[in-house]
Amino acid sequence: DAGVTQSPTHLIKTRGQQVTLRCSPKSGHDTVSWYQQALGQGPQFIFQYYEEEERQRGNFPDRFSGHQFPNYSSELNVNALLLGDSALYLCASSLREKLFFGSGTQLSVL
Amino acid sequence: DQQVKQNSPSLSVQEGRISILNCDYTNSMFDYFLWYKKYPAEGPTFLISISSIKDKNEDGRFTVFLNKSAKHLSLHIVPSQPGDSAVYFCAASGGNQFYFGTGTSLTVIP
Numbered sequence: 514d515a516g517v518t519q520s521p522t523h524l525i526k527t528r529g530q531q532v533t534l535r536c537s538p539k540s541g542h543d544t545v546s547w548y549q550q551a552l553g554q555g556p557q558f559i560f561q562y563y564e565e566e567e568r569q570r571g572n573f574p575d576r577f578s579g580h581q582f583p584n585y586s587s588e589l590n591v592n593a594l595l596l597g598d599s600a601l602y603l604c605a606s607s608l609r610e611k612l613f614f615g616s617g618t619q620l621s622v623l
Numbered sequence: 624d625q626q627v628k629q630n631s632p633s634l635s636v637q638e639g640r641i642s643i644l645n646c647d648y649t650n651s652m653f654d655y656f657l658w659y660k661k662y663p664a665e666g667p668t669f670l671i672s673i674s675s676i677k678d679k680n681e682d683g684r685f686t687v688f689l690n691k692s693a694k695h696l697s698l699h700i701v702p703s704q705p706g707d708s709a710v711y712f713c714a715a716s717g718g719n720q721f722y723f724g725t726g727t728s729l730t731v732i733p
Contacts, residue, residue, distance in 0.1 A: 517666070546721075555627075555712050555723030556667070569719045603666055610655050612714075612721060614666030 515540065517615035519604050525621045526594050534589045534618045538606030544568075545587040546612065547579060548603040556603055562587055594622045626650050627715050629724035637732050642700040644727050646713035649694065653715040653722075658687060658698045661710045661726070670711075671698070703731045 518537045526532050538545050544563045548556035558571035562581035581587045585606075591598055599622045605612040628647045636642045644658075654675040659667035673680040673687045673696070680687050686699045700707055710726045 544719075548723075553725070555629075555714075555725045556721075558720050558722070561719050571720065605666075610716065611657070611669055611672065613669065614659075616664070616666045 517542075517604055517606050517613055519602075519615035519618050521618060522616065523619045523621075525623060527623050528594055528596060530594050530622075531590065531592045532594060532620060534591075534602050534604075534620075535586070536588070536604030536606075536615060537586045538604075539608075539613050542606035542608045542613070543585050544607045545581055545585065546605045546607065547587070547589045548605065548614075549573075550601040550603055550617070552600075559589070591620075596622050598622050625725075626653075627713060627722045627724040629713060629727050631727050632725070633728045633730070635730045635732060636703045638705055639702045642698075642703045642707065642729055642731070644698040644700075644711050644713075644729065646696050646698075646724055647694060648696075648715050648722075650715070650717060650722075651694070652717040655716045656687070656689060656696050657714045657716075657721075658685075659712045659714060659723075660707075661712060667712055700729075703729075705731045705733050707731050 546561040547559040550556045560570040561568045565581045576592045578590045601617045603617045605614045657672040658670040661667045689696045712726045713724045714721045
């Protein structure tokens with residue numbers, strides 16, 4: 514049973530560019546959440562998708578958008594990248610209360 | 624506004640002794656609490672959880688205590704092992720969104 518998988522594992526972009534990160538949830542999980550973890554900080558909630566709709570959103574600007582597909586996989590898109598967007602982006606899938614995380618995508622914005 | 628706080632960035636413990644990691648929260652609406660463990664280059668891994676209707680939950684060497692009146696929870700690891708060395712995050716939820724602390728880096732000294 515595969516866990517949560519994310520791609521790519523590492524990414525380097527320049528300011529102003531756009532990026533798309535991908536996530537496949539754990540088998541049987543229908544809810545996907547995205548988190549941003551800056552260096553030395555805990556994961557910060559970006560948004561959550563359920564039944565292909567954004568169900569809840571954290572305190573992130575509209576440059577951060579997402580999508581969930583019928584197979585429950587999800588994408589996180591970030592437009593007009595800023596240096597401050599450099600972080601580890603974690604995808605988590607859930608069934609009821611527990612979150613199960615992928616290994617993350619390390620994004621560096623130069 | 625940090626709703627979940629871990630005030631100790633690091634902790635060192637001798638192998639075989641007890642490790643106690645602490646976490647405080649501010650939102651009385653939180654009703655579910657979790658601890659995650661994170662190794663470098665990996666996503667957080669679920670460790671143990673507790674519902675607000677309980678004050679203690681035990682799983683092997685790991686026990687989580689919840690003091691609702693003090694808005695405080697703690698994770699006890701007994702006995703501590705070198706493989707427990709990692710960053711530990713506490714998280715709290717009152718619905719679909721999880722709030723994470725900034726983590727405590729535990730080092731278990733052989």
